[in-house]
Amino acid sequence: MASVSVKNLVKKFGKVVAVDHVSFSVNDGEFVVLLGPSGCGKTTTLRLIAGLEYPDEGEIWIGDRLVNDLPPKDRDVAMVFQNYALYPHMTVYDNLAFPLKVRKVPRDEIDRKVREVAKLLQIEELLDRKPAQLSGGQQQRVALGRALVREPKVFLMDEPLSNLDAKLRIYMRAELKRLQRELGITTIYVTHDQAEAMTMADKIVVLKDGRIQQIGRPEELYNKPANVFVAGFIGAPPMNFMDASVKEEGGRLVLDTGIFRIELPDYMAEALRKAGPPSEVIVGVRPEHITVDGDGVEVEVFVTEPLGGETIIDFKHGDKILKIKYPGLFKAKPGDKIRVKFDVDNIHVFDKKTGKTIV
Ligand SMILES: Nc1ncnc2c1ncn2[C@@H]1O[C@H](COP(=O)(O)OP(=O)(O)OP(=O)(O)O)[C@@H](O)[C@H]1O
Ligand SMILES: [Mg+2]
Missing domain, CATH: 2.40.50.140 (Nucleic acid-binding proteins)
Structure with missing residues (x-):
């Protein structure tokens, strides 16, 4: 397990300052949500932590290591994207095994880990199916499983529930939260949905135009919003x-x-x-x-x-x-x-x- 902290992160794309002096920390085992409207810099922040983007300024720490110059594969993070792509020609089993095969993990160990994760996610009976034969929620769980088999120190999730229907999304919120608690994996979760943030987060980082508006526990943001933006963004119907x-x-x-x-x-x-x-x-x-x-x-x-x-x-x-x-x-x-x-x-x-x- 590991803590994560970012200090004064800046990322520009041409004239757009996507991430503007962002600092926050995530304790070991904590579930932190980055929340904000479209274009506020959530995905970019996550990609910086994953090592898929290089910051213009600032520091990224995972545990006690400064990882700015570390390639993604050495950072011990797993990222689940909004449009998780399962390999359509492979079975669920092979989809789950793939990240381990790439790492040349011995076959019996792969088998043990795949079955363990499948049990945890309750997809054991689906191992022989292809992705096209699964419901949206089942596909989602396979995508999570594929990130989990690697036993990452840090989980990065970018709107992982956004292409599920409303009912399944609410069910998966609770599932994900339970799983995260059970495994105690440090998690940074991105969403633009305030209800998702309020129900899942230990701590929420509210972003707007690449800048942090407020950091706090859900009830703190609700009861003591720092400004009009946070006050209007948290709560439904809005303030x-x-x-x-x-x-x-x-x-x-x-x-x-x-x-x-x-x-x-x-x-x-x-x-x-x-x-x-x-x-x-x-x-x-x-x-x-x-x-x-x-x-x-x-x-x-x-x-x-x-x-x-x-x-x-x-x-x-x-x-x-x-x-x-x-x-x-x-x-x-x-x-x-x-x-x-x-x-x-x-x-x-x-x-x-x-x-x-x-x-
Ligand atoms: N590769 C890129 N090249 C140029 N501009 C980019 C690039 N990636 C992101 N941006 C810009 O940076 C800003 C932040 O984008 P980002 O994807 O981080 O937002 P987001 O908060 O994840 O939004 P959404 O909720 O829509 O996913 C936006 O203005 C976006 O247009
Ligand atoms: Mg995004």
Whole structure:
């Protein structure tokens, strides 16, 4: 097993800075997810660690070795790609055995390892089949198995579940996580899917435009996002945002969104005062932190989305639509008036200029 750390990694492709001074570390046995939108540099970061790209700047450490100049095959990492390609003319058995054959591992040892991995992944009964005779999930497991037989120190996975259907993807998330725990393999996993990151990761590294936005445990990113980007990226439906002006009213700080008037509790007001306070901010509130309440402010229902166990209520806030996650069934027609209230202790306030969290 091994830890991994990257320090100030930079990778440019012509004028594009794909990875911009990225630093993070992965402890031995840890499951770290690189999360961010398309083009933010996730795959490039993984390829740098695997040795498939050479960094313009920075250091890559695996265990206590600086591996910048080490070829991929000597790094003891296994990478599973989004478009894992199994060899179509080979059986599952031969697909699994292939990486070991290439390394001239003795035949009986290959046989032992292939069967061990097949058992672990529950694909023993598929060993004689060809890839075309497997379901997507089974193919996925063979691809994982092929990486596992090598017993790498580090597992690098680039959106390995993205071409599975929704149900299988959710099942494989749990499977993969269980397997990773069981084997204790240090894993770096790339995805643009926040739910996948939240459910699988010990630690998440959020990237945007090649730069790290925040590193933290899933609940840290959810409860204490560092900026508007992270706040809006984590959580579904996403956090609601409103522009607000900051007003001083009789010794209290009040945020005025034009429709809502939010009297800040003392600890929040204090944090805002320390920051200036700015005259314009962005207020963020998650759909689960808005409630339908007779004492609230009257708003107009735009549409309701019943999901069975809960209802997403969309309502109008000026020319914007905000969302409420309502526990249970909520019946309303577009245009109906309802009264809603924010859970003030769970609002987030961001600096409008920098996007950084104030409180
Ligand atoms: N070989 C390359 N040549 C030129 N530009 C590249 C190359 N590889 C990546 N890029 C650019 O670098 C940036 C980061 O790409 P990367 O593939 O790392 O993003 P990603 O986060 O994996 O995105 P996705 O979620 O779409 O897979 C993008 O702007 C991309 O166009
Ligand atoms: Mg990618």
